[in-house]
Amino acid sequence: MVEIFLRTLPFFALIGLGYWAGRTHFFSQEATAYLTKFVFYFALSAMLFNFAASLSLDAIFDLQLVAGYLLGTVLVYCLAAVIGLIRQLNLAHIAVESQCAAIGNVGFLGIPMLAVIFGEAAVGPVLLVLAVDLIVFSSLIVILITVSRERRINFALVQAVCFGLVKNPMIVSITLGLMWSSIDFPMPRPMNDFLTILGAAATPGALFAIGASLATKSAERVAVAVWLSSCKLIAHPLLVAVGVIILFPIDGFSAAVVISAAALPVAGNVYILAQHYEVAPQRASAAILLSTVASILTVSLTIAIVSQVLT
Numbered sequence: 001m002v003e004i005f006l007r008t009l010p011f012f013a014l015i016g017l018g019y020w021a022g023r024t025h026f027f028s029q030e031a032t033a034y035l036t037k038f039v040f041y042f043a044l045s046a047m048l049f050n051f052a053a054s055l056s057l058d059a060i061f062d063l064q065l066v067a068g069y070l071l072g073t074v075l076v077y078c079l080a081a082v083i084g085l086i087r088q089l090n091l092a093h094i095a096v097e098s099q100c101a102a103i104g105n106v107g108f109l110g111i112p113m114l115a116v117i118f119g120e121a122a123v124g125p126v127l128l129v130l131a132v133d134l135i136v137f138s139s140l141i142v143i144l145i146t147v148s149r150e151r152r153i154n155f156a157l158v159q160a161v162c163f164g165l166v167k168n169p170m171i172v173s174i175t176l177g178l179m180w181s182s183i184d185f186p187m188p189r190p191m192n193d194f195l196t197i198l199g200a201a202a203t204p205g206a207l208f209a210i211g212a213s214l215a216t217k218s219a220e221r222v223a224v225a226v227w228l229s230s231c232k233l234i235a236h237p238l239l240v241a242v243g244v245i246i247l248f249p250i251d252g253f254s255a256a257v258v259i260s261a262a263a264l265p266v267a268g269n270v271y272i273l274a275q276h277y278e279v280a281p282q283r284a285s286a287a288i289l290l291s292t293v294a295s296i297l298t299v300s301l302t303i304a305i306v307s308q309v310l311t
Contacts, residue, residue, distance in 0.1 A: 004117070004300045007117055011116075018214075019212065020215075021208070027215075032213055043201040043206070045173040052178045055123070056181050056182065057182065065248075065258060068240065069258050070132055077101065091145075091148035095279070096284055100287040101231035101235070104266065106129055108207070108210055111123070127174055129262075133267075143161060224286070237302055240262040259302065267288075
């Protein structure tokens with residue numbers, strides 16, 4: 001546990017540095033927004049393309065893994081939704097809370113951290129987790145909020161969801177990387193060096209951006225935030241473990257990686273969506289802040305347990 005904690009500590013230290021920069025206004029909100037854009041559209045895209053280009057779809061696609069992770073995520077999503085119904089929330093608020101309970105920061109935190117801790121063999125399973133989150137659940141929250149307001153699903157909504165997926169740079173970079181891999185053509189050295197240099201900025205940039213963005217988050221609705229953080233950090237990895245170990249068993253290494261990915265704190269893009277649609281942004285903000293702070297210990301504990309038991 002101590003060894004894993006020490007290995008994850010530098011990642012959280014970078015988040016802490018970003019938080020300090022944002023909290024002291026050394027890094028403004030505008031600067032944080034532009035850094036996030038740089039990481040999202042350029043550095044992280046280069047990293048994902050490079051990772052995907054070194055793999056093949058046959059090598060990384062595992063239907064058992066997808067089914068096990070998807071089942072565990074749907075279960076925790078439904079758990080949060082049922083509690084929301086009991087609290088008499090409307091559909092839009094339930095969608096935001098369920099997203100907080102089920103979707104972790106895989107892109108900005110999970111990929112760089114898990115690739116270092118588990119090695120590059122972890123990249124394939126993490127990319128599958130990221131793809132499920134982006135394709136299934138990022139679409140689902142938009143659909144549920146829109147249906148809550150308009151009471152119907154129309155072609156324009158489906159078109160907007162599909163267009164949003166096509167425009168997402170993480171999906172585009174993974175797809176292009178796999179396409180490059182499929183043609184079995186060696187990457188020219190200048191191109192490889194360019195992508196390596198640009199992709200190297202993804203890890204420090206993403207972690208710093210997470211911290212700087214947390215500096216603007218508030219801890220309102222603490223009781224709800226604690227509940228949602230508990231769902232994300234505890235219930236989600238436990239239910240995913242049931243999915244990938246018992247119901248849809250996969251190899252121990254991949255199971256350890258997927259469970260660790262499920263233990264990550266609430267994704268920052270949940271707040272962006274909540275703010276965009278003006279649906280409980282403070283609730284999402286508090287859940288992101290509390291889950292990220294708590295994950296300093298819970299993520300290390302989860303990785304230590306699955307590493308010892310499954311690998």
